Amino acid sequence: MNSKKNLLSIATAVALTVVSGAALAEYPEKPIKVIVPWGAGGDSDLTTRIWADAVEKELGVPVVVINKTGGVGVVGTSFVANAKPDGYTLINAGLSNMLVTPNFSNPPYGFDSFTPVVKFTSVPLAVVVAKDSPYKSFDDFIAGANSKTVTQGSWGAASSGTIMANIIGNQAGYKVKYVHGKGAADSMVSVVGGHIDSAVSFPPAFGPHVKADRARVLVMDQKMDAFPGVPTFADYGIKGTFGGWSGVFAPKGVPQEVVDKLTKATAKAMQQQKVLDAYNNIGALVDFRHGPEWVKDLNATYEIYKEEAARVKK
Template identity: 30%
Template sequence: MSISRRSVMHTTALLAALAAIGSAQAADNWPSRPIRFIVPFSAGGANDLLARSAAEGASRVLGQPIVVENRPGGGGTVGADLVAKSQPDGYTWLISAAGVISNSQIKKRMPFKDTDLLPVVMIGLAPSVIVVPKTAPYQNLRDFVEASKQGEGFNFATAGTGSTPHFVAEMLNVKYGAKLQPVPYKSGSESTTAVLGGQVEGTSEASIIALPHILKDGKFKPLATTWTQRISAYPSLSTAVEQGFADLQIAHWAGLHAPKGTSPATMDKLAAAVDKAMREPATVEKLKALGIEPVGGTRADFIKFTDAERQRLGEIVKAAKMQEQ
């Protein structure tokens, strides 16, 4: 007995409608138990602090506890792999960073595909600050870049291959002819120590780490912030864009990604909760005082951002040959 084309189309449409209803019902019932935010880095950094602020605020909105778990390793791939292989039921989420975009462009092997993780919402960002020792003669980023072009160039501390400071160095090399040799350290705190000890000429570090050495103990001289806007906690520091480096735009951001297959309705619900949390006056005041800018937004906003970053950073990876050999 043959089945008509119209009958097949009707059945397909019916199944799609039932799936949509099921997804909506699942989102209505979600969350019914505690949620996990997986941070792929150690505690205390910008990614971790943003995760905990988002968890605290979103928990109040959703009416369920949100537990933050630190799973560092592999430049963020250990924690990301855990989430990529989790059940897409809305109870395990990744606190993502730039590595979720750039790692697959740089590393020889990845334990999961980029498409195994879906962008959900931006939480916020810690603008990067290019710093040198307080005794350095440079007054701004232009002075530093021009001086690096002389002789063998400068050593520039990074938190490892593919880290934000690594991208800052290569953006200056590729786009503006600087001569910066990236020197990889295990963490931002180690690279900070290298600058303070005079072992390297400079670095770029998250505002939350750099500002105490600028505003409190005065051991760093800041040259520029590399985000598109000035830092709320330090508005006197100009951006690299303002100093004529239009292509130097990068920050230590944190967002949320979900395992592939997670209900769109559930992702939208979490995105709305995080967005609301990032607009709470007490949260905004707390984060901005640390040098962190809360962002929030919609899932569509974050998808647009990650797509643009993937293309932009990919161009730098290729031009600077940042791929693992």
Template identity: 25%
Template sequence: MLNSLLSLKTLAKAAFATLGTCLVLAGPAHAAWPERPIQLIVPFPAGSSPDILARTISEPLAKSLGTPIIVDNRPGAGGNIGTRYASHAKPDGYTMLLTINGPMVTAPTLYKQNLGYDPLTDLAPVSLLGTSPNVLIVPKNAQANDYQGFIKWAKGNPGALNYGTVGPGSSAHLAMAMLEHAEGIHLEQIPYAGFPQIITSTIAGDLHAAFMVPGIAMPQVDAGNIKALAITSLEPTALLPGLPTIASEGPADFEAISWDAIFVPAGTPQEIINTLNAEIVAILNTDSVKEKFKTLYFDPVSSTPEELHELVVNEKARWDAVIERLNLTLQ
């Protein structure tokens, strides 16, 4: 009888050990991630600079993760609509957001109403992707051929010139508002759904000026369809040789840099965030992606999630001061 009991105990122990092994192998629900396609929200239209960056990194990221990455364009309100959509998605690792500084930094301060998301609490940072100055562009037949000529043109036609933006609160809007304040000029803002439409209207002469990402603007500049007058970084860049900075031609502290970054809904498991960060950093360091970013006039710049969070916090503080000084508010 004793031997029988011992045999039963031994069998029971073996059964529990086997069950425990199965449980360990099964692991938490997200251990097998990713098991299905991942949605990459871009809050700007197809053909825009963020869209091109999204499609540049989505292919190698899909390959490294072993699952399709579906780019989902949700434009409108200067990027706020798509950003809000992503912030309310299920935090399970199957929704990412590629957005720019406007919706993450300036929009929450500029708009009086609740945007439906808080960039610091509703979205979790993954990695910075890159930075780029904006380019001041005008039609090819514009009276201005350089920055000082543009200021003279604007001062000689107060209120008669207009400029294009991808929406109130965008970096293009704030950059021009800052320039208007510094130079004592006034232009009428014309909002568009995306950068390609701004280019089309500038080529047609319907727009007199715009601050534009160089990846969209420079091919048209090189083709002779529009003119580029200056850039918004404090220092010249090898990406745009021959173009002076506004800081060197006008207000000495003028700077308005665009950046793109990846975020996920807050609450996404940290191990998924860490995996995405590691894969994105590796992709940004490949020669093929570096070369593609160069053709877009973007410097590929990665970060840790913590560094991206710090960037958002610091940029928000800097632009909040600008918005307050210019007394800017949006409905």
């Protein structure tokens, strides 16, 4: 009798293990939604769509990118913070919505509302004007901003673009009047349309306009082969690093197995030349990171912005 009970217990344990393994192997068994909290055509949107297209081939299910704008990224980011942590609703994460907004405003979510999954690209910030702008150099721009009101596009008073632009302006000795749009792409449309004088922007948003000879880059955070001859902020004695990044986070509480599967799919995608070429074509630098060391760096950067926010509020 005991022997039969033992055999039954063993059989039950094996069955549970198989069922558990099968359940885990099923992820993903339906489409995955990735919310981009910014407008279409910007760096966050473009970099996420390239990632989604590549990893869906590895995962075997559609990875659908959805733009959910509003509140300087707060609407879309909050939506995902409150989503079920099952790996089927993800958020495009970046400097602005994850590290800046939680420190410089009071959104209904925090950095700790999410589990970091992967970072796939980084992008240098730049000051951009229309091709027919009277500002032919950053020196011209500084002089113009000191002699009259110069407008500059960004994507919200508490956004990473405005925070970084303020630091740059303070060090260079000028001030601008901000005109806030839905994202970097929106600001660039206003620049080339002649509605504003300039914009702080990233290569995926301003690159197409520069290539089409509609815009000119005056200065940027680091040199890029795609934009030869453009000086850097450091060339003007401006200290600091000014750039954005793009990645994917999941709601806090998502199983580690889900994070591992998404990371593995991303690692395979990042080995494909067509994916690397796609990022290069939009001016994004591939910067694939994940795991404890990356999360440690994220936490350290978060603290830097927390200190800056405390200084500004004094």
